[in-house]
Amino acid sequence: MDTNEYMGIFLDESREHLQAVNDNILKLEKEPENLQIVNEIFRSAHTLKGIAATMGFDDITSLTHQMENVLDKIRSNMLSVSTDLIDIIFLAVEHLEEMVDAIGQGNDGKKDVSDLVTQLKQIEHGDYIPEMAAVSEQNIPIQMNLDEYQIAVAAQAKEQGYETIQMTVTFAEDCVMKAVRAYMVYEVLESKGELMKTIPAADEMETADFEQGFSVVLLSTESEEVIQSAVMRVSEVKHVAIASYSSEASEKSMADDTPGKVNRSDEAEGQHETGTTSKTIRVNLERIDDLMNLFEEIVIDRSRLEVIAKEINHPDLTETVGHMTSVSEDMQELILTMRMVPVEQVFNRFPRMVRGLAKELDKKIDLEIIGAETELDRTVIDQIGDPLVHLIRNGIDHGIESPATRIYAGKSEVGKLILRAYHSGNHIFIEIEDDGAGINRNKVAAKALENGIITAEQSAHFTDDEVAQLILSSGFSTADHVSDISGRGVGLDVVKNKIESLGGKITIESQQGYGSKFSIQLPLTLSILLTLLVKVEQETYAIPLSSIIETALLTEAQILYTHGQKVMDFRGSVVPLISLKEVFQIPGDRKVDQQYQSVVIVKKGEKMTGIMVDSFIGQREIVLKALGNYLGDIFAISGATILGEGQVALIIDPNALSK
Structure with a gap:
């Protein structure tokens, strides 16, 4: 079967299921007893395994299969959720994401996941999870589920005086003949009653394909103390956890799986699917x-x-x-x-990243996401992810203090990190706010002086917000040492350049000791722009309004010169003037009104530039069209548009002219 035609569908569905697994694991860590969340994770992993197997991606299939086994143990109450377990599953998700991304880039998606599969197998059999040993020490056996027939047999046996007993037997760590010891325990138990179920299964026990112990359900007329004492006499048995069997968990599990019976969550899910699946289709961008x-x-x-x-x-x-x-x-x-797509497609990746960084830095951080449903153009969504990663990593590393430092400062030991998105006019704002230490003005100013970014005179007159903006300078870092997270002096200047290339800007507000807020302003879409149309000779150009501060008509006397460069006085600031005709070498000698020179004043960051044109046409909403591969590198041109009358107008890149 030729699977290439289904590759796009596979990639889309795989990423959706991985994101669902990622989100639900974070929920499970907060609600470890919620088996409905486990079922959601299981369903996503099972679907991913199926589509990967169909496409022939064996490594993805084997890893998701082993994840399924572990998840099945959890939902059967045979494993408890722990931080170690969550970490391993997150690691598996990271491996799966890497393989899916590799496939999306045209690779075969192969990856050595044997070590991770082995760890998951250890978890499945109970040897990897510390909580299992603790459960045994508390004399509470692992809960086992019986099928409908076995429950009926247990009920009939009870009428005849038999008790249903569950038991977990743990061998010593240095036991080298586990299969033999298990056989000896079996003989003891069979002398005391009738074995109904064992985990692992008998064939696995015979080949010693199990870890340090096993569990059984036994029908017996003997007391629990007698049975426990008899088993403990077997050599190298370290511990026996024994208790009367509770059928509630089994009956609940059977009720969930029995045909014709639907619990409320499944019923709600079915209603949800019925109401939405037929209303959504996938369309290639x-x-x-x-x-x-x-x-x-x-x-x-x-x-x-x-x-x-x-x-x-x-x-x-x-x-x-x-x-x-x-x-x-x-x-x-x-x-x-x-x-337009919801910005949550980018935001969804951050909860797991924040969790990992907090654990690595030994900090406690609560991430709050607000406005994830805010919509943004797909072309902007695809490019905003990396800048946000830089800002969040810096906020966690530099901004939020350690728990001990926060307590000493009178704060909660848990730091607050807020990721917020909202619309305002024709722009979307994304804010990253923390309640950490804020930006140290003296430290930033001293570093800027050391690097030659500002002078001592400027440092004395800068406001706190102006000093905060200095951390966006190229190569700037206040980290005392280089780490995997920050301190190399690259990152925030890249963030600033990237955001400006998208037609946006970034501002910083900070109060030392109380926290910082990074605010990113972006256009709603890169496909549709509100522009000012201008005329130069016979050519029409479009300048994005988001970059324009003001337009002006200058007399000849208002055009000044410094070092041979034309400049203008704009409210006390010296602004260089650039002739669009000279930049693009536009031919012609059009006769224009020499009394006034039309100027468009644009701004990039704190730098202003005056663009001289022949005349203004007016504002126009246009659709941006790329120039294609052959014309993609033309200086100061970001694209083109077709005007209503059929004329082609080139779109100016003011950022390039400001350089």
């Missing part, structure tokens, strides 16, 4: 882009029809064209909405 390109052709023809309707001046034609204009505008808005 490239198809939506193609649809947008085709729609732009309709817009061009629509503009032409509007001109013809005015010339003919026929009422029916005018009415029809007006209706088509209204409908096409609604279509355009709908197509753009289809490109």
Whole structure:
């Protein structure tokens, strides 16, 4: 079977199931007794195993299969949830994510997971989980589930005076003949009653394919003390946990699995699936882009029809064209909405990352995510993840203090980290806020002076927020030592550059001793821009409004010179002037009104630049189109658009001109 045509579906579904596993494991750590969460994880792992096996990815299949075995033990009450168990499952998820990502990049997805599979097998058999030994020491055997037939037999035996007893036998660590010792225990138990069930199964016991112990369910008329004493007399038996069997867990498990019986959670799940599965389909993003390109052709023809309707001046034609204009505008808005996706696709990766970093740094951190349903254009979503990773890692390492330090400062030992997203106008704001130590003004200023970023005079006049902005400078770091998390002087300057390349900006608010807030402002979409159209000779250019501070008309006397460079005085600041005609070497000698020079003042960070043009046309909402591979590296041009009248206009990249 040729599986290439299904590769896209496999990748999408695999990532969805891995994200579901990731989210539910975090929930399980907080609610270790909630078996419904375990069932959700099991279902996701089982589905992932099935689709991986169909596609022929054996390493993914073997790892998810062993995960299933462990999860099955948990939901059968034969394993307890612990931090060690959660860590191992998270490690398995990381391996699975790496393999899926490798497949997405065109590789075979193979990875040596034998060590991890071995650890999961140890967990499955109870040797890896410390809590199991503790359970045995408390004389509480591992809970075992019986099927319907076995429960009926136990009920009939009880009427005849037999008790159903469950028992967990643990051998000494240095026991070298476990199969023999197990056989001797079996003989003792069979002399005291009738064995109904053993875990591991008898064939595994015979080949010594089990860890330091096993569990049984026994029908007997003897007392628990007599049976326990008899088993303990077998050599190398370290401990015997014994108790009367409780059928409640088995009956509940049977009720969950019996055909025709549906518990409330399953019923709710079924209702949910029935109500949503038929309303959602997967559409490749490239198809939506193609649809947008085709729609732009309709817009061009629509503009032409509007001109013809005015010339003919026929009422029916005018009415029809007006209706088509209204409908096409609604279509355009709908197509753009289809490109929007919730920012939770990025936020979902952070809870596990925060958990891991907190554990590594021996800190206690509570992550709160607000506004994960906020929608952002897919092209922005794909590029914002790495900057957020840098900011969160720095917040955890530099911002939030250790529990002891926080308690000494009168704070809760658990640090608060808030990840927030919300819309405001035509922008989306993403904020990373912590209640940590804040930014140390003196330390940052001293480091900036040492690196030559600012002068002593500037340091004295800078506000706290201006000093905080210095940590975004290239190569800046206040870490006392280099670690795997931070301190190399790379990261925050990369964050700033990346965000500015997306047409956004980053600001910092900090109060020493109380915490910091990094605020990122981004355009809602990179596909649709609000621009100012300008004219240079016969060419039309579009400048994004998000970069524009102001427009101005300068007289010849207002254009100044410094070191041979044209500049202007903009409210007390000297702003360099750049001629768009000279930058792009536009031919022509268009006669323009020499009384005034049209200037567009743009800003990149704290740096302003005046772009000289021939004239302003006006504001226009445009759709950004890439120039393609052959024209992708043109200086100061970020793309092109087709205007309503059919003319092509190039889109200026103000950040490039500001350099």
